[in-house]
Every structure is written in C-alpha cells, then in structure tokens.
Amino acid sequence: MKKILVTGGAGFLGSHLCERLLNEGNEVICIDNFFTGSKKNVVHLLDNPYFELVRHDVTMPYFVELDQIYNLACPASPIHYQYNPIKTIKTSVMGAINMLGLAKRIGARILQASTSEIYGDPAVHPQKEDYWGNVNTWGPRSCYDEGKRSAETLFMDYHMQNNVDIKVIRIFNTYGPRMHPGDGRVVSNFIVQALKGEDITIYGNGQQTRSFQYVDDLIEGMIRMMNSRDGFTGPVNVGNPYEFTMLELAEKVIDLTGSKSKIVHLEIPKDDPTRRQPDISLAKKELDWEPKIQLEEGLRKTIEYFKSII
Ligand code: NAD
Ligand code: UDP
Numbered sequence: 573m574k575k576i577l578v579t580g581g582a583g584f585l586g587s588h589l590c591e592r593l594l595n596e597g598n599e600v601i602c603i604d605n606f607f608t609g610s611k612k613n614v615v616h617l618l619d620n621p622y623f624e625l626v627r628h629d630v631t632m633p634y635f636v637e638l639d640q641i642y643n644l645a646c647p648a649s650p651i652h653y654q655y656n657p658i659k660t661i662k663t664s665v666m667g668a669i670n671m672l673g674l675a676k677r678i679g680a681r682i683l684q685a686s687t688s689e690i691y692g693d694p695a696v697h698p699q700k701e702d703y704w705g706n707v708n709t710w711g712p713r714s715c716y717d718e719g720k721r722s723a724e725t726l727f728m729d730y731h732m733q734n735n736v737d738i739k740v741i742r743i744f745n746t747y748g749p750r751m752h753p754g755d756g757r758v759v760s761n762f763i764v765q766a767l768k769g770e771d772i773t774i775y776g777n778g779q780q781t782r783s784f785q786y787v788d789d790l791i792e793g794m795i796r797m798m799n800s801r802d803g804f805t806g807p808v809n810v811g812n813p814y815e816f817t818m819l820e821l822a823e824k825v826i827d828l829t830g831s832k833s834k835i836v837h838l839e840i841p842k843d844d845p846t847r848r849q850p851d852i853s854l855a856k857k858e859l860d861w862e863p864k865i866q867l868e869e870g871l872r873k874t875i876e877y878f879k880s881i882i
Contacts, residue, residue, distance in 0.1 A: 575638040580645035582609030603628040630667035641682040651756035657715035664719030672730040683739040698849035711843040744811025748787030749877035766831035776840030778819030785812035786870035789863040796859040811850035812863040
C-alpha cells in the first residue's frame with residue numbers, strides 16, 4: 573500500500589485517478605480548492621477509510637508524508653482557465669513549486685499533468701516530445717499554456733538541481749464521464765446540446781482537428797508513467813492518435829444520440845490551434861501503453877453518463 577497525494581483530485585481526471593488508486597489498494601489524499609472540481613465527483617469515495625478529501629489551494633504550501641504525488645490541480649477548460657488568468661498561471665507555477673518542494677523534502681516521486689497545449693498551434697505534425705512548440709506569450713490561452721510550460725521547466729530544474737524523482741506526461745484532449753456539463757469543452761458541449769435538442773455550436777468552419785482519448789486510457793497511461801523505470805523522466809505524450817475534425821465530431825454525436833439538433837457556426841476563439849495529433853511511439857516503447865477505447869465506444873459511454881445527469 574502506497575500513500576499517494578492527488579492535487580486537483582476532485583476534478584474530472586483527478587476523481588477517476590483517485591478511484592483507480594484506491595481500487596488498487598493505496599491510501600489516497602485528495603487536495604482541491606473546488607474551483608472547477610466538486611465534492612460530487614468523489615462523494616462515492618468518502619466512505620473509504622483510506623481516502624481523505626482536503627480543501628486546499630496548491631498556491632499555498634502543503635505538508636504531509638507520502639510516497640507519490642500526482643499534480644493535476646489546474647482548471648483545464650478554456651472558459652475556466654480564462655476566467656481568472658492570473659490565478660491560472662499562479663496555480664501552475666506556484667502549485668508546481670509547492671509540490672516539488674514537498675517532493676524534495678520527503679523524497680517522494682512526483683508526476684506532473686502537463687498538456688499538449690505546450691505545443692501551441694503546432695508547426696510540426698504529428699507532435700513528438702522533442703518539438704518545442706509554437707505558443708503565443710500574450711494571448712488568451714497563454715496563462716494556461718505558458719503556466720504549464722513553466723511548470724515543466726520547474727520539474728526539470730528540480731530534477732537536475734535537487735535530484736527530485738520526476739515524471740512528466742503531456743496529456744492530449746481527454747473526455748469521458750464526470751466532465752462537467754457546463755465545462756465548455758467540445759465533447760461535453762456537443763453531447764449536452766444534442767441531448768437537449770439545442771443547436772450544436774461549431775467554432776469556425778469546423779475543419780480544426782483534435783485527437784481525443786477516453787479517460788480510462790489516460791488513467792492507465794498516467795499510472796504506468798508514475799511507476800515507470802528509474803531515471804525515465806519523460807516528457808511523454810499520452811493521447812489517442814486518431815485525429816478528426818470538429819465537424820466530424822459534431823456529426824458523430826448527432827448520429828449516436830439520434831438528435832434533431834442543427835449545426836451552427838460561431839466565431840472561432842483567438843489562437844485556437846488548427847490541428848493536434850500525438851506521436852505516441854515513446855509511450856509505446858517506455859510504458860508499453862497505447863489507447864484501447866476508440867472514439868465511438870468512448871462517446872457511447874459518455875453519452876450514457878450525460879443522459880443520466882441531465
Ligand atoms: P478539471 O478542471 O476538471 O480539474 C482540475 C481540478 O483542479 C479541479 O478539481 C479544480 O477544482 C482543481 N484546482 C484548480 N485550481 C486549484 C488550486 N489552485 N488548488 C487546488 N485545486 C485546484 O480539469 P481536468 O480535465 O480534470 O484536468 C486535470 C489536469 O489535467 C489539469 O492539470 C489539466 O491541465 C490536465 N490536462 C487535462 C486535459 C483534458 O483534456 N482533460 C488535457 C491536458 C491536460
Ligand atoms: N469547439 C467547438 N465548439 C464548442 C467548443 C469547442 O467547435 O462548443 C472547438 C474549439 O474551438 C476547439 C476544439 O473544439 O477547436 C476543442 O476545444 P476544447 O475547448 O474542447 O479543447 P482545446 O481547444 O483546449 O483543445
């Protein structure tokens with residue numbers, strides 16, 4: 573049994589991670605400030621004596637003894653991370669400093685939930701880990717993208733300077749049950765709109781692409797990375813290379829829900845990346861990992877979830 577800290581553990585991904593770690597017989601401490609996460613996401617875990625839920629903001633130091641830290645605290649949806657951009661970058665940078673300081677003091681292994689956003693609007697396609705990215709320092713997405721880039725730098729610096737045992741994964745767009753219905757990300761938006769018979773809102777012409785992975789695949793990759801061989805720090809891409817346009821996604825959601833919703837086109841947000849596809853050769857080699865759940869199956873499970881809560 574390991575004692576494991578999950579920051580942002582009451583969020584979409586964090587709640588799945590806490591659940592999986594508890595199921596594997598670990599003791600889990602979840603810290604969260606409930607900005608985008610909710611007690612509801614972890615309420616089913618509260619009866620477990622090996623689960624502890626703590627209201628705490630990662631911009632403040634936190635002291636505890638444990639074996640591993642998963643650092644997930646940070647709003648991930650553009651509408652949420654742009655709501656208070658200064659707080660977003662503080663969460664990434666000060667959160668990383670506080671958690672790395674903790675890892676250093678107690679000798680814990682620490683994993684950072686980085687993101688494909690560090691590639692920005694990529695000039696190289698698909699994206700490999702050695703691509704440095706194409707990111708605007710001044711745009712509406714910068715608080716998130718540059719915060720996550722700085723966090724990666726801090727992780728590598730703590731590793732080189734203080735020998736902290738780090739692991740960095742770059743998560744590509746992930747979807748699944750427990751996404752907030754008002755989250756604003758594309759999969760939840762399209763499914764909720766389709767189920768309610770509202771217009772499906774495509775931003776721009778819908779030709780921009782993404783490569784979405786189902787949450788269970790990500791959690792598997794994340795845990796494999798945390799327990800990967802000594803000395804392998806990453807960064808490593810964890811995503812599903814199946815790439816599709818947002819128009820194709822809208823049509824697929826309409827098809828799977830049998831909805832009568834119409835597609836409408838709204839203005840494209842500034843700096844919206846035009847394409848995104850992970851090269852996952854490194855994850856295959858180092859983690860023996862690749863996604864197992866393809867889009868249609870994952871969407872069906874997610875649609876069932878949203879049907880149950882709407
Ligand atoms: P989410 O918004 O559902 O979860 C983030 C959690 O962090 C929430 O519970 C929120 O309340 C908490 N939080 C935010 N600021 C905090 C702070 N200052 N102190 C403590 N807790 C704080 O988002 P998610 O999709 O679950 O993403 C989790 C992590 O994975 C994030 O770091 C995100 O950047 C990263 N990520 C997610 C995706 C994705 O597609 N879901 C892709 C790439 C990276
Ligand atoms: N998008 C869209 N309609 C929506 C929400 C998002 O067309 O209702 C588009 C958005 O412009 C982007 C893509 O879907 O091109 C993915 O957006 P999301 O916010 O889910 O993730 P990110 O842009 O951070 O990859």
